[in-house]
Amino acid sequence: MNVQELNKDFENRTRLGIMSSLMVNDWLSFKDLKELLNVTDGNLASHIKGLERKEYIEVKKEFIDRKPNTTYRVTQLGRMEFKKHIEILEKLIKGE
Amino acid sequence: MNVQELNKDFENRTRLGIMSSLMVNDWLSFKDLKELLNVTDGNLASHIKGLERKEYIEVKKEFIDRKPNTTYRVTQLGRMEFKKHIEILEKLIKGE
Numbered sequence: 165m166n167v168q169e170l171n172k173d174f175e176n177r178t179r180l181g182i183m184s185s186l187m188v189n190d191w192l193s194f195k196d197l198k199e200l201l202n203v204t205d206g207n208l209a210s211h212i213k214g215l216e217r218k219e220y221i222e223v224k225k226e227f228i229d230r231k232p233n234t235t236y237r238v239t240q241l242g243r244m245e246f247k248k249h250i251e252i253l254e255k256l257i258k259g260e
Numbered sequence: 261m262n263v264q265e266l267n268k269d270f271e272n273r274t275r276l277g278i279m280s281s282l283m284v285n286d287w288l289s290f291k292d293l294k295e296l297l298n299v300t301d302g303n304l305a306s307h308i309k310g311l312e313r314k315e316y317i318e319v320k321k322e323f324i325d326r327k328p329n330t331t332y333r334v335t336q337l338g339r340m341e342f343k344k345h346i347e348i349l350e351k352l353i354k355g356e
Contacts, residue, residue: 165277165280165281165296165297166297166298167273167274167276167277167297167298167299168298168299170273170276172273175271175272175273176271177263177266177268177271178263180263180266180349180352180353181261181263181352184261184352184353184354184355185261185355187355188355189355200261201261201262201263202262202263202264203263203264250353253276253349253353256276256277256280257276257280257346257349257350258280259280259281259283259284259285
């Protein structure tokens with residue numbers, strides 16, 4: 165049981181929520197994530213930025229009906245790292 | 261998917277490790293936990309104190325062969341709260 169193997173970047177529950185949501189969806193907007201996770205704008209924005217900096221999620225900025233639309237998606241790196249994190253978490257929880 | 265339901269006191273990976281270990285063992289010593297989790301004394305001590313303050317774990321201090329022996333066990337409250345936390349975590353991870 166090596167807690168060091170858990171990824172510190174996924175420890176925070178908002179980040180767990182962002183990654184979990186993006187693992188089972190394609191592109192999600194800030195509004196989608198906010199509704200899904202029921203967190204404040206500031207909390208969500210800061211954790212999205214943190215995950216972006218680590219390249220675990222990517223951003224797409226476009227105009228839809230001349231309105232700016234920002235959506236997020238998990239990257240290959242993010243998917244791989246999060247899967248690893250979840251596997252270790254599940255082992256830890258089962259006391260293996 | 262309500263990340264608010266996750267218990268902030270169990271977010272930290274060392275705390276996850278302490279609770280997971282105590283859920284599947286009876287009394288464990290500081291040394292046992294340190295070896296199981298491979299964390300520093302300071303890190304372990306501070307998170308044990310935090311969990312104690314919330315009454316999620318309890319302490320037993322005794323003398324064995326005239327040497328002080330401190331062991332820890334999960335409380336009923338701790339067991340209940342941690343089970344709830346894990347259930348929500350598992351739902352979150354499965355994107356439910």
